[in-house]
Amino acid sequence: MKLEEYINKGLTYEDYITRVEDxxxxxxxxxxxxxxxxxxxLGLQRMNRVYKTFKLNPAQETRIKSTANNFKLLIITEGWCGDASQILPVVERFANALNVSTHYIFRDENMDLMEKYKTNGAASIPIIIGVNEDNEEAFRFGPRPKAGMEMLARFKNNPDKYSADExxxxxxxxxxxNKGEDIVNEILDLIDENIAN
Incomplete structure:
Protein backbone atom coordinates (compact mmCIF):
# COMPACT_ATOMS: atom_id res chain seq x y z
CA MET A 1 0.00 0.00 0.00
CA LYS A 2 1.37 3.39 -1.01
CA LEU A 3 1.38 5.87 1.87
CA GLU A 4 2.61 8.95 0.01
CA GLU A 5 -0.81 10.66 0.13
CA TYR A 6 -0.83 10.44 3.92
CA ILE A 7 2.81 11.48 4.26
CA ASN A 8 2.11 14.56 2.14
CA LYS A 9 -0.84 15.68 4.23
CA GLY A 10 0.82 14.85 7.54
CA LEU A 11 1.59 17.63 10.01
CA THR A 12 4.87 18.38 11.71
CA TYR A 13 4.97 17.81 15.48
CA GLU A 14 4.69 21.55 16.10
CA ASP A 15 1.70 21.86 13.77
CA TYR A 16 0.13 18.81 15.39
CA ILE A 17 0.43 20.41 18.85
CA THR A 18 -1.08 23.65 17.51
CA ARG A 19 -3.97 21.72 16.00
CA VAL A 20 -4.60 19.88 19.29
CA GLU A 21 -4.59 23.24 21.13
CA ASP A 22 -7.14 24.51 18.61
CA LEU A 42 -4.18 16.54 30.17
CA GLY A 43 -2.69 15.25 26.91
CA LEU A 44 -1.13 18.60 26.06
CA GLN A 45 0.26 18.93 29.58
CA ARG A 46 1.76 15.43 29.45
CA MET A 47 3.18 15.89 25.95
CA ASN A 48 4.90 19.09 27.01
CA ARG A 49 6.35 17.46 30.13
CA VAL A 50 7.51 14.28 28.38
CA TYR A 51 9.02 16.23 25.48
CA LYS A 52 11.00 18.44 27.88
CA THR A 53 12.21 15.63 30.13
CA PHE A 54 12.82 12.72 27.73
CA LYS A 55 16.43 11.75 27.09
CA LEU A 56 17.88 8.83 25.18
CA ASN A 57 20.02 6.64 27.40
CA PRO A 58 23.72 6.18 26.51
CA ALA A 59 23.14 2.72 24.96
CA GLN A 60 20.40 4.16 22.74
CA GLU A 61 22.58 7.10 21.71
CA THR A 62 25.32 4.66 20.67
CA ARG A 63 22.89 2.40 18.86
CA ILE A 64 21.36 5.28 16.89
CA LYS A 65 24.76 6.08 15.37
CA SER A 66 24.62 2.83 13.39
CA THR A 67 20.86 2.75 12.76
CA ALA A 68 19.44 3.25 9.27
CA ASN A 69 17.45 6.44 8.77
CA ASN A 70 16.30 6.10 5.16
CA PHE A 71 12.61 6.11 6.07
CA LYS A 72 9.89 8.42 7.41
CA LEU A 73 7.44 8.00 10.27
CA LEU A 74 3.71 8.33 9.63
CA ILE A 75 1.79 8.64 12.88
CA ILE A 76 -1.96 8.06 13.25
CA THR A 77 -3.23 9.75 16.39
CA GLU A 78 -5.76 12.02 18.11
CA GLY A 79 -5.19 14.80 20.63
CA TRP A 80 -7.36 13.25 23.33
CA CYS A 81 -5.50 9.91 23.36
CA GLY A 82 -3.73 9.15 26.64
CA ASP A 83 -1.26 6.69 25.12
CA ALA A 84 -0.39 9.22 22.42
CA SER A 85 0.43 11.86 25.02
CA GLN A 86 3.06 9.52 26.50
CA ILE A 87 4.39 8.01 23.26
CA LEU A 88 4.48 10.82 20.67
CA PRO A 89 6.94 13.14 22.46
CA VAL A 90 9.33 10.19 22.84
CA VAL A 91 8.94 9.24 19.18
CA GLU A 92 9.49 12.85 18.10
CA ARG A 93 12.66 13.27 20.16
CA PHE A 94 13.92 9.88 18.95
CA ALA A 95 13.14 10.76 15.32
CA ASN A 96 14.98 14.07 15.70
CA ALA A 97 18.06 12.26 17.05
CA LEU A 98 17.90 9.83 14.12
CA ASN A 99 17.23 12.64 11.60
CA VAL A 100 13.97 11.05 10.43
CA SER A 101 10.94 13.13 9.43
CA THR A 102 7.61 12.66 11.20
CA HIS A 103 4.17 13.15 9.68
CA TYR A 104 1.13 13.29 12.00
CA ILE A 105 -2.40 12.58 10.78
CA PHE A 106 -5.67 12.42 12.69
CA ARG A 107 -7.32 9.03 12.94
CA ASP A 108 -10.90 10.27 12.69
CA GLU A 109 -10.12 12.14 9.45
CA ASN A 110 -8.36 9.11 7.95
CA MET A 111 -10.51 6.13 8.84
CA ASP A 112 -9.79 4.59 5.44
CA LEU A 113 -6.16 4.21 6.52
CA MET A 114 -7.05 3.33 10.12
CA GLU A 115 -9.11 0.39 8.82
CA LYS A 116 -5.84 -1.15 7.63
CA TYR A 117 -4.08 -0.57 10.97
CA LYS A 118 -6.59 -1.84 13.50
CA THR A 119 -5.28 -3.79 16.47
CA ASN A 120 -7.37 -6.87 17.24
CA GLY A 121 -10.29 -5.23 15.43
CA ALA A 122 -10.05 -1.93 17.34
CA ALA A 123 -9.06 1.46 15.93
CA SER A 124 -6.51 1.91 18.73
CA ILE A 125 -3.95 4.70 18.51
CA PRO A 126 -1.28 5.88 18.22
CA ILE A 127 0.04 3.82 15.34
CA ILE A 128 3.56 4.66 14.15
CA ILE A 129 4.30 3.44 10.63
CA GLY A 130 7.83 3.27 9.27
CA VAL A 131 7.53 4.27 5.60
CA ASN A 132 10.34 3.22 3.25
CA GLU A 133 11.73 5.09 0.25
CA ASP A 134 9.04 3.50 -1.97
CA ASN A 135 6.36 5.02 0.32
CA GLU A 136 5.31 1.60 1.56
CA GLU A 137 5.05 0.27 5.09
CA ALA A 138 8.32 -1.15 6.38
CA PHE A 139 7.16 -1.62 9.99
CA ARG A 140 4.54 -0.55 12.49
CA PHE A 141 4.55 0.17 16.21
CA GLY A 142 1.64 0.74 18.53
CA PRO A 143 -0.75 1.42 19.95
CA ARG A 144 1.48 1.01 23.00
CA PRO A 145 4.69 -0.81 24.01
CA LYS A 146 4.60 -4.55 24.66
CA ALA A 147 4.29 -4.11 28.44
CA GLY A 148 1.22 -1.91 27.93
CA MET A 149 -0.28 -4.42 25.51
CA GLU A 150 0.21 -7.15 28.11
CA MET A 151 -1.58 -5.04 30.73
CA LEU A 152 -4.46 -4.44 28.31
CA ALA A 153 -4.72 -8.18 27.56
CA ARG A 154 -4.79 -8.90 31.30
CA PHE A 155 -7.66 -6.41 31.75
CA LYS A 156 -9.61 -7.69 28.71
CA ASN A 157 -9.19 -11.33 29.77
CA ASN A 158 -10.37 -10.79 33.34
CA PRO A 159 -11.98 -7.37 34.01
CA ASP A 160 -13.52 -8.65 37.26
CA LYS A 161 -10.08 -9.27 38.79
CA TYR A 162 -8.17 -6.49 36.99
CA SER A 163 -10.39 -3.45 36.53
CA ALA A 164 -10.17 -0.66 33.97
CA ASP A 165 -9.10 1.70 36.74
CA GLU A 166 -6.29 -0.66 37.78
CA ASN A 178 9.98 3.50 32.05
CA LYS A 179 10.48 7.06 30.70
CA GLY A 180 10.14 6.00 27.06
CA GLU A 181 12.93 3.43 27.14
CA ASP A 182 10.80 0.53 25.86
CA ILE A 183 9.26 2.71 23.14
CA VAL A 184 12.67 3.61 21.73
CA ASN A 185 14.10 0.10 22.08
CA GLU A 186 11.09 -1.53 20.41
CA ILE A 187 11.19 0.92 17.50
CA LEU A 188 14.96 0.49 17.15
CA ASP A 189 14.42 -3.28 16.94
CA LEU A 190 11.78 -2.78 14.24
CA ILE A 191 14.13 -0.54 12.25
CA ASP A 192 16.97 -3.05 12.51
CA GLU A 193 14.67 -5.87 11.37
CA ASN A 194 13.00 -4.02 8.48
CA ILE A 195 15.15 -1.17 7.13
CA ALA A 196 18.34 -1.87 5.18
CA ASN A 197 21.24 0.32 6.26
Whole structure:
Protein backbone atom coordinates (compact mmCIF):
# COMPACT_ATOMS: atom_id res chain seq x y z
CA MET A 1 0.00 0.00 0.00
CA LYS A 2 1.37 3.39 -1.01
CA LEU A 3 1.38 5.87 1.87
CA GLU A 4 2.61 8.95 0.01
CA GLU A 5 -0.81 10.66 0.13
CA TYR A 6 -0.83 10.44 3.92
CA ILE A 7 2.81 11.48 4.26
CA ASN A 8 2.11 14.56 2.14
CA LYS A 9 -0.84 15.68 4.23
CA GLY A 10 0.82 14.85 7.54
CA LEU A 11 1.59 17.63 10.01
CA THR A 12 4.87 18.38 11.71
CA TYR A 13 4.97 17.81 15.48
CA GLU A 14 4.69 21.55 16.10
CA ASP A 15 1.70 21.86 13.77
CA TYR A 16 0.13 18.81 15.39
CA ILE A 17 0.43 20.41 18.85
CA THR A 18 -1.08 23.65 17.51
CA ARG A 19 -3.97 21.72 16.00
CA VAL A 20 -4.60 19.88 19.29
CA GLU A 21 -4.59 23.24 21.13
CA ASP A 22 -7.14 24.51 18.61
CA UNK A 23 -9.26 21.38 19.15
CA UNK A 24 -9.17 22.03 22.91
CA UNK A 25 -10.36 25.62 22.40
CA UNK A 26 -13.10 24.39 20.07
CA UNK A 27 -14.30 21.81 22.60
CA UNK A 28 -14.43 24.51 25.30
CA UNK A 29 -16.37 26.92 23.05
CA UNK A 30 -18.87 24.19 22.12
CA UNK A 31 -19.47 23.13 25.73
CA UNK A 32 -17.45 19.96 25.18
CA UNK A 33 -20.15 17.75 23.61
CA UNK A 34 -17.89 14.67 23.75
CA UNK A 35 -16.47 15.53 27.18
CA UNK A 36 -12.96 15.56 25.72
CA UNK A 37 -11.75 18.84 27.26
CA UNK A 38 -10.08 17.08 30.19
CA UNK A 39 -8.35 14.62 27.84
CA UNK A 40 -7.08 17.29 25.44
CA UNK A 41 -5.85 19.43 28.35
CA LEU A 42 -4.18 16.54 30.17
CA GLY A 43 -2.69 15.25 26.91
CA LEU A 44 -1.13 18.60 26.06
CA GLN A 45 0.26 18.93 29.58
CA ARG A 46 1.76 15.43 29.45
CA MET A 47 3.18 15.89 25.95
CA ASN A 48 4.90 19.09 27.01
CA ARG A 49 6.35 17.46 30.13
CA VAL A 50 7.51 14.28 28.38
CA TYR A 51 9.02 16.23 25.48
CA LYS A 52 11.00 18.44 27.88
CA THR A 53 12.21 15.63 30.13
CA PHE A 54 12.82 12.72 27.73
CA LYS A 55 16.43 11.75 27.09
CA LEU A 56 17.88 8.83 25.18
CA ASN A 57 20.02 6.64 27.40
CA PRO A 58 23.72 6.18 26.51
CA ALA A 59 23.14 2.72 24.96
CA GLN A 60 20.40 4.16 22.74
CA GLU A 61 22.58 7.10 21.71
CA THR A 62 25.32 4.66 20.67
CA ARG A 63 22.89 2.40 18.86
CA ILE A 64 21.36 5.28 16.89
CA LYS A 65 24.76 6.08 15.37
CA SER A 66 24.62 2.83 13.39
CA THR A 67 20.86 2.75 12.76
CA ALA A 68 19.44 3.25 9.27
CA ASN A 69 17.45 6.44 8.77
CA ASN A 70 16.30 6.10 5.16
CA PHE A 71 12.61 6.11 6.07
CA LYS A 72 9.89 8.42 7.41
CA LEU A 73 7.44 8.00 10.27
CA LEU A 74 3.71 8.33 9.63
CA ILE A 75 1.79 8.64 12.88
CA ILE A 76 -1.96 8.06 13.25
CA THR A 77 -3.23 9.75 16.39
CA GLU A 78 -5.76 12.02 18.11
CA GLY A 79 -5.19 14.80 20.63
CA TRP A 80 -7.36 13.25 23.33
CA CYS A 81 -5.50 9.91 23.36
CA GLY A 82 -3.73 9.15 26.64
CA ASP A 83 -1.26 6.69 25.12
CA ALA A 84 -0.39 9.22 22.42
CA SER A 85 0.43 11.86 25.02
CA GLN A 86 3.06 9.52 26.50
CA ILE A 87 4.39 8.01 23.26
CA LEU A 88 4.48 10.82 20.67
CA PRO A 89 6.94 13.14 22.46
CA VAL A 90 9.33 10.19 22.84
CA VAL A 91 8.94 9.24 19.18
CA GLU A 92 9.49 12.85 18.10
CA ARG A 93 12.66 13.27 20.16
CA PHE A 94 13.92 9.88 18.95
CA ALA A 95 13.14 10.76 15.32
CA ASN A 96 14.98 14.07 15.70
CA ALA A 97 18.06 12.26 17.05
CA LEU A 98 17.90 9.83 14.12
CA ASN A 99 17.23 12.64 11.60
CA VAL A 100 13.97 11.05 10.43
CA SER A 101 10.94 13.13 9.43
CA THR A 102 7.61 12.66 11.20
CA HIS A 103 4.17 13.15 9.68
CA TYR A 104 1.13 13.29 12.00
CA ILE A 105 -2.40 12.58 10.78
CA PHE A 106 -5.67 12.42 12.69
CA ARG A 107 -7.32 9.03 12.94
CA ASP A 108 -10.90 10.27 12.69
CA GLU A 109 -10.12 12.14 9.45
CA ASN A 110 -8.36 9.11 7.95
CA MET A 111 -10.51 6.13 8.84
CA ASP A 112 -9.79 4.59 5.44
CA LEU A 113 -6.16 4.21 6.52
CA MET A 114 -7.05 3.33 10.12
CA GLU A 115 -9.11 0.39 8.82
CA LYS A 116 -5.84 -1.15 7.63
CA TYR A 117 -4.08 -0.57 10.97
CA LYS A 118 -6.59 -1.84 13.50
CA THR A 119 -5.28 -3.79 16.47
CA ASN A 120 -7.37 -6.87 17.24
CA GLY A 121 -10.29 -5.23 15.43
CA ALA A 122 -10.05 -1.93 17.34
CA ALA A 123 -9.06 1.46 15.93
CA SER A 124 -6.51 1.91 18.73
CA ILE A 125 -3.95 4.70 18.51
CA PRO A 126 -1.28 5.88 18.22
CA ILE A 127 0.04 3.82 15.34
CA ILE A 128 3.56 4.66 14.15
CA ILE A 129 4.30 3.44 10.63
CA GLY A 130 7.83 3.27 9.27
CA VAL A 131 7.53 4.27 5.60
CA ASN A 132 10.34 3.22 3.25
CA GLU A 133 11.73 5.09 0.25
CA ASP A 134 9.04 3.50 -1.97
CA ASN A 135 6.36 5.02 0.32
CA GLU A 136 5.31 1.60 1.56
CA GLU A 137 5.05 0.27 5.09
CA ALA A 138 8.32 -1.15 6.38
CA PHE A 139 7.16 -1.62 9.99
CA ARG A 140 4.54 -0.55 12.49
CA PHE A 141 4.55 0.17 16.21
CA GLY A 142 1.64 0.74 18.53
CA PRO A 143 -0.75 1.42 19.95
CA ARG A 144 1.48 1.01 23.00
CA PRO A 145 4.69 -0.81 24.01
CA LYS A 146 4.60 -4.55 24.66
CA ALA A 147 4.29 -4.11 28.44
CA GLY A 148 1.22 -1.91 27.93
CA MET A 149 -0.28 -4.42 25.51
CA GLU A 150 0.21 -7.15 28.11
CA MET A 151 -1.58 -5.04 30.73
CA LEU A 152 -4.46 -4.44 28.31
CA ALA A 153 -4.72 -8.18 27.56
CA ARG A 154 -4.79 -8.90 31.30
CA PHE A 155 -7.66 -6.41 31.75
CA LYS A 156 -9.61 -7.69 28.71
CA ASN A 157 -9.19 -11.33 29.77
CA ASN A 158 -10.37 -10.79 33.34
CA PRO A 159 -11.98 -7.37 34.01
CA ASP A 160 -13.52 -8.65 37.26
CA LYS A 161 -10.08 -9.27 38.79
CA TYR A 162 -8.17 -6.49 36.99
CA SER A 163 -10.39 -3.45 36.53
CA ALA A 164 -10.17 -0.66 33.97
CA ASP A 165 -9.10 1.70 36.74
CA GLU A 166 -6.29 -0.66 37.78
CA UNK A 167 -5.22 -1.05 34.16
CA UNK A 168 -5.08 2.71 33.57
CA UNK A 169 -3.24 3.30 36.85
CA UNK A 170 -0.69 0.56 36.13
CA UNK A 171 -0.19 1.81 32.57
CA UNK A 172 0.43 5.35 33.82
CA UNK A 173 2.94 4.05 36.39
CA UNK A 174 4.68 2.08 33.64
CA UNK A 175 4.99 5.14 31.39
CA UNK A 176 6.29 7.30 34.25
CA UNK A 177 8.81 4.73 35.47
CA ASN A 178 9.98 3.50 32.05
CA LYS A 179 10.48 7.06 30.70
CA GLY A 180 10.14 6.00 27.06
CA GLU A 181 12.93 3.43 27.14
CA ASP A 182 10.80 0.53 25.86
CA ILE A 183 9.26 2.71 23.14
CA VAL A 184 12.67 3.61 21.73
CA ASN A 185 14.10 0.10 22.08
CA GLU A 186 11.09 -1.53 20.41
CA ILE A 187 11.19 0.92 17.50
CA LEU A 188 14.96 0.49 17.15
CA ASP A 189 14.42 -3.28 16.94
CA LEU A 190 11.78 -2.78 14.24
CA ILE A 191 14.13 -0.54 12.25
CA ASP A 192 16.97 -3.05 12.51
CA GLU A 193 14.67 -5.87 11.37
CA ASN A 194 13.00 -4.02 8.48
CA ILE A 195 15.15 -1.17 7.13
CA ALA A 196 18.34 -1.87 5.18
CA ASN A 197 21.24 0.32 6.26
Missing amino acids: ELENEIENDDPKEYVQYYA FHEDLQHFYNK
